Amino acid sequence: MGCSREVIVGFNEMHAEAVAGVVDRVVNRYRRDPTCMLQILREVQEACDWIPPEAIDHLQATLGVPRTKIEGVAGFYSFIYTEPRGKYRVLFSDNITDRMQGNRALMERLCNSLWVERGKVSEDGLVSVGKTACTGLCDQGPGMLVNNYAIAGLSEQRIDEIAELIRNKVPMAEWPPAFFKIQDNIRRADILLNADFKPGEALLAARARAPSDGLNASNMRSWREGLPSGIGGPAATLDEIKRAGLRGRGGAGFTTGLKWEACRNAQLKPGHQRIVVCNADEGEPGTFKDRVLLSRCPDLVFEGMTVAAYAVGATRGFVYLRGEYRYLLDHLNAVLANRRRENLLGKDICGLPGADFDIEIHVGAGAYVCGEESALIESLEGKRGTPRNRPPFPVTNGYLDQPTIVNNVETFAAAALIALNGGEWYAAIGTKHSAGTKILSVSGDCERPGIYEYPFGVSIRQVLEDCGATDTQAVQVSGPSGICVAEDEFDRIIGFEDIPTAGAFTVFNKTRDMFEVARNYVHFFQHESCGFCTPCRVGTSLLKNLMDKLHYGSGSPYDFAEIEKLNNLLQSMSHCGLGHTACNPVLDTIAKFRPAYDKRMMQQDFTPAFNLDRALSAARQMTGRDDAAAHLENEHGGQS
Amino acid sequence: MSHTFTLDGKVIPFTEGQTIIQAASAAGVFIPHLCYHPEFKAHGSCKLCTVKVNGRHTASCTMRAAPGMVVESETEEINAERRALTQMLFVEGNHFCPSCEKSGNCQLQATAYHLGMMSPHYDHFFPNRAVDASHPEVLLDFNRCILCSLCVRASRDVDGKNVFGLSGRGIKTHLIVNAKSGQLADTDFSLADKAAQVCPVGVILKKRRGFAVPIGERKYDQAPISQTADTTEGR
Ligand SMILES: Cc1cc2nc3c(=O)[nH]c(=O)nc-3n(C[C@H](O)[C@H](O)[C@H](O)COP(=O)(O)O)c2cc1C
Ligand code: SF4
Ligand code: SF4
Ligand code: FES
Ligand code: FES
Numbered sequence: 007m008g009c010s011r012e013v014i015v016g017f018n019e020m021h022a023e024a025v026a027g028v029v030d031r032v033v034n035r036y037r038r039d040p041t042c043m044l045q046i047l048r049e050v051q052e053a054c055d056w057i058p059p060e061a062i063d064h065l066q067a068t069l070g071v072p073r074t075k076i077e078g079v080a081g082f083y084s085f086i087y088t089e090p091r092g093k094y095r096v097l098f099s100d101n102i103t104d105r106m107q108g109n110r111a112l113m114e115r116l117c118n119s120l121w122v123e124r125g126k127v128s129e130d131g132l133v134s135v136g137k138t139a140c141t142g143l144c145d146q147g148p149g150m151l152v153n154n155y156a157i158a159g160l161s162e163q164r165i166d167e168i169a170e171l172i173r174n175k176v177p178m179a180e181w182p183p184a185f186f187k188i189q190d191n192i193r194r195a196d197i198l199l200n201a202d203f204k205p206g207e208a209l210l211a212a213r214a215r216a217p218s219d220g221l222n223a224s225n226m227r228s229w230r231e232g233l234p235s236g237i238g239g240p241a242a243t244l245d246e247i248k249r250a251g252l253r254g255r256g257g258a259g260f261t262t263g264l265k266w267e268a269c270r271n272a273q274l275k276p277g278h279q280r281i282v283v284c285n286a287d288e289g290e291p292g293t294f295k296d297r298v299l300l301s302r303c304p305d306l307v308f309e310g311m312t313v314a315a316y317a318v319g320a321t322r323g324f325v326y327l328r329g330e331y332r333y334l335l336d337h338l339n340a341v342l343a344n345r346r347r348e349n350l351l352g353k354d355i356c357g358l359p360g361a362d363f364d365i366e367i368h369v370g371a372g373a374y375v376c377g378e379e380s381a382l383i384e385s386l387e388g389k390r391g392t393p394r395n396r397p398p399f400p401v402t403n404g405y406l407d408q409p410t411i412v413n414n415v416e417t418f419a420a421a422a423l424i425a426l427n428g429g430e431w432y433a434a435i436g437t438k439h440s441a442g443t444k445i446l447s448v449s450g451d452c453e454r455p456g457i458y459e460y461p462f463g464v465s466i467r468q469v470l471e472d473c474g475a476t477d478t479q480a481v482q483v484s485g486p487s488g489i490c491v492a493e494d495e496f497d498r499i500i501g502f503e504d505i506p507t508a509g510a511f512t513v514f515n516k517t518r519d520m521f522e523v524a525r526n527y528v529h530f531f532q533h534e535s536c537g538f539c540t541p542c543r544v545g546t547s548l549l550k551n552l553m554d555k556l557h558y559g560s561g562s563p564y565d566f567a568e569i570e571k572l573n574n575l576l577q578s579m580s581h582c583g584l585g586h587t588a589c590n591p592v593l594d595t596i597a598k599f600r601p602a603y604d605k606r607m608m609q610q611d612f613t614p615a616f617n618l619d620r621a622l623s624a625a626r627q628m629t630g631r632d633d634a635a636a637h638l639e640n641e642h643g644g645q646s
Numbered sequence: 647m648s649h650t651f652t653l654d655g656k657v658i659p660f661t662e663g664q665t666i667i668q669a670a671s672a673a674g675v676f677i678p679h680l681c682y683h684p685e686f687k688a689h690g691s692c693k694l695c696t697v698k699v700n701g702r703h704t705a706s707c708t709m710r711a712a713p714g715m716v717v718e719s720e721t722e723e724i725n726a727e728r729r730a731l732t733q734m735l736f737v738e739g740n741h742f743c744p745s746c747e748k749s750g751n752c753q754l755q756a757t758a759y760h761l762g763m764m765s766p767h768y769d770h771f772f773p774n775r776a777v778d779a780s781h782p783e784v785l786l787d788f789n790r791c792i793l794c795s796l797c798v799r800a801s802r803d804v805d806g807k808n809v810f811g812l813s814g815r816g817i818k819t820h821l822i823v824n825a826k827s828g829q830l831a832d833t834d835f836s837l838a839d840k841a842a843q844v845c846p847v848g849v850i851l852k853k854r855r856g857f858a859v860p861i862g863e864r865k866y867d868q869a870p871i872s873q874t875a876d877t878t879e880g881r
Contacts, residue, residue: 059826062826063826072808072811072824073824073825073826074798074808074809074810074811074813074822074823074824075808075811077811077813077822078811078812078813078822080813081813081814081815081822082813082814082815083815084815373815390812390815395688395690395705395708397710532816532817533816534816535815535816535817536815536816537793537814537815537816537817537818537819538691538819539690539691539692539693540691540692540693540694540731540734540735540792541693541731541734543738543793543816543817543819544734544735544737544738544817545734546816546817547738547771547816547817548734548768551769571730574727575727575730575731578696578703578727579693579696579703579727579731580693581690581691581693581705614769615769616769
């Protein structure tokens with residue numbers, strides 16, 4: 007692991023004093039608070055292009071935190087670099103949809119044009135080109151990030167333009183703004199996306215719902231303390247949420263009213279406060295509806311958080327925004343500032359004495375597991391994003407050990423509308439078991455990819471028809487950790503009673519190789535495992551190796567049994583949902599698309615994964631040879 | 647107040663706040679474990695101590711005992727799963743027991759024996775991990791690290807030093823030491839630290855002490871881990 011840091015050349019050079027200056031500025035802005043470690047590292051990197059050892063020296067001194075802790079945090083997140091990665095850090099989104107849209111060829115093109123090897127830094131230290139997990143641009147891919155800013159709709163021409171800009175060292179602020187235009191692509195809107203919502207409306211409605219007597223008095227000290235249970239604005243709001251039958255939109259579908267109530271009822275230790283967290287990590291490949299909600303109706307989301315704060319008695323709020331959505335940050339902060347001006351955030355909100363609540367945004371740095379709520383809280387505390395041991399749960403012991411609710415972006419947006427229009431109104435939409443609407447992020451093989459909001463109960467077939475998908479072989483619903491639905495199941499419906507979903511809806515037509523789809527997802531899980539627990543850390547690597555083995559034609563039926571066994575182990579022994587679901591894509595596709603696997607079963611008996619010819623590829627590359635004599639035999643399968 | 651739960655049918659008393667493994671070991675019942683150590687806050691990462699509580703898998707080192715719990719541990723199913731985890735740990739690192747100073751005193755090896763592990767089963771990863779021999783008294787052989795974080799906890803919570811930490815993510819998770827150079831010699835680590843004594847495997851080794859006790863006469867050669875696991879762990 008010993009990092010060689012001998013010469014830091016060219017573009018990454020910065021004097022130690024300059025680095026210290028940057029660190030001081032950033033650290034002071036974060037009140038020298040070590041719980042803001044990830045935000046501090048992210049901002050230092052925005053200024054220095056990486057985290058040089060001198061920055062860690064200075065952080066150690068100014069934050070009073072040991073180096074092991076700082077390096078431990080920095081090393082956890084894909085987008086934080088403790089080695090120089092160039093002035094321009096290009097990451098191609100490598101979701102299956104990006105692949106279907108030809109990202110690999112574009113990446114080759116950029117690498118060739120810039121004379122840089124994939125995954126490496128150019129010799130002059132100017133640029134690096136690598137890949138990253140789904141960036142949430144599936145409906146307008148292929149996508150990429152340059153220094154964490156998203157660029158969608160890549161084409162050969164765009165790649166050539168980008169290469170030119172990088173070669174000429176044009177600062178990113180001077181790149182054509184059109185490059186950074188991200189479309190909302192709303193194809194079907196319903197109550198959420200159609201909402202003609204005026205900021206503050208829902209809060210006023212919530213306040214109005216309070217029996218006139220208790221309200222002001224009950225809010226003298228805090229939003230919650232001193233409230234006789236069962237009456238008053240907060241309790242009435244909570245009742246509406248319960249009446250609505252709202253369930254979480256982040257995947258697990260937990261009943262929102264119960265979660266909020268548990269947090270509201272949790273004992274507050276002296277000096278503690280309740281916390282509301284909006285989960286905008288949206289890391290599940292193929293999901294991009296939270297991006298659109300945040301860009302299209304941020305006020306609705308923030309208002310939902312404020313309604314939640316009102317209901318549970320919270321005074322502090324966070325949005326955990328995935329690093330890939332960094333480009334939304336400034337706009338979102340502007341919306342928050344405006345809400346403060348309008349007295350919709352801050353002290354005595356809407357003129358209610360004691361109604362204090364504010365929201366700050368933390369930006370992630372490339373770690374899917376941080377979408378898991380307890381890992382998210384760890385990350386908010388400035389730590390490695392490792393899921394916690396539970397119990398205790400966040401509702402009692404969350405952010406800095408305080409009672410905390412974590413909800414998805416869409417859940418908060420729905421909560422705002424419920425506060426506005428009432429629980430009954432909401433419960434009447436959708437199905438008996440699934441109230442309300444669900445926003446789907448549709449991508450893959452269809453004519454009209456984008457955002458579709460439906461009342462729950464819509465069939466897969468209907469969605470396929472609406473998005474113009476023909477000749478469909480399969481739909482991956484809810485991303486790799488969801489389920490793969492085959493043609494004979496297209497009459498199944500979206501809803502908690504049948505197919506629950508966090509929103510991804512990825513369409514594959516009959517030309518697609520479902521084995522390669524599963525293999526892409528397995529690589530994703532392997533890359534994103536937090537590494538805390540043995541089964542997931544090692545198991546996802548073993549699974550990846552097995553899928554690669556099949557891909558290279560060394561698979562035998564024996565390997566199916568191994569996959570089955572790994573799945574059982576990951577299901578029963580893993581620490582968090584990532585490990586529990588990591589085998590899903592493989593099991594689903596084996597069950598439903600067996601021919602895609604059989605095609606690869608070149609061997610009937612067990613065959614080792616090791617392949618001498620493949621092992622020689624490094625030697626071939628070094629010697630620049632690829633002629634027949636440099637090969638031992640013909641390889642099966644294609645490139646990795 | 648004292649309560650009880652059952653572990654493989656046996657009645658186990660526990661006191662409020664005790665975890666399943668604590669209560670079990672107080673009652674003289676062994677549950678395999680690697681990242682748990684009675685003197686430190688539980689970590690819950692290796693998952694070797696997994697049991698079934700009322701039919702659901704859970705780590706016994708982090709799960710608090712509750713009255714009336716029905717806990718299963720020594721079942722064929724659970725031991726097969728534990729065996730697979732042990733195999734995973736073996737292939738993840740580079741463990742060549744016959745030439746390892748820790749052989750016979752190693753909890754991973756002893757656990758593998760206990761679980762009847764006959765082969766590594768999975769393909770070895772053969773990771774490339776450098777050895778840190780910078781320190782005058784102690785050698786760090788990262789090839790054998792199982793990421794249990796005991797040294798991290800000992801250094802942080804007992805020695806008050808933070809000499810060790812985990813960095814990286816996923817399969818690239820690795821141990822780091824508290825020095826800009828990345829070398830143990832440049833930290834304030836000392837042989838007298840608690841952290842020098844807790845490694846369950848052969849990573850943190852005293853220099854110039856090779857095979858003082860011959861293989862065959864070491865701790866787990868004398869008695870299996872199920873009979874010796876107690877507060878002398880890691881010695
Ligand atoms: C590996 C993993 C990743 C997750 N990612 C997200 C995510 O990106 N966004 C999200 O809202 N929930 C995610 N979740 C679910 C959260 O843990 C949590 O259940 C959710 O935020 C609760 O909000 P809800 O009740 O409103 O759905 C993830 C869970 C796991 C296990
Ligand atoms: S640490 Fe233990 S398991 Fe690893 S090589 Fe040494 S004796 Fe074997
Ligand atoms: S060095 Fe030893 S004690 Fe420390 S994490 Fe690795 S295996 Fe555990
Ligand atoms: S590392 Fe996350 S489930 Fe184990
Ligand atoms: S001993 Fe319990 S998880 Fe390691």
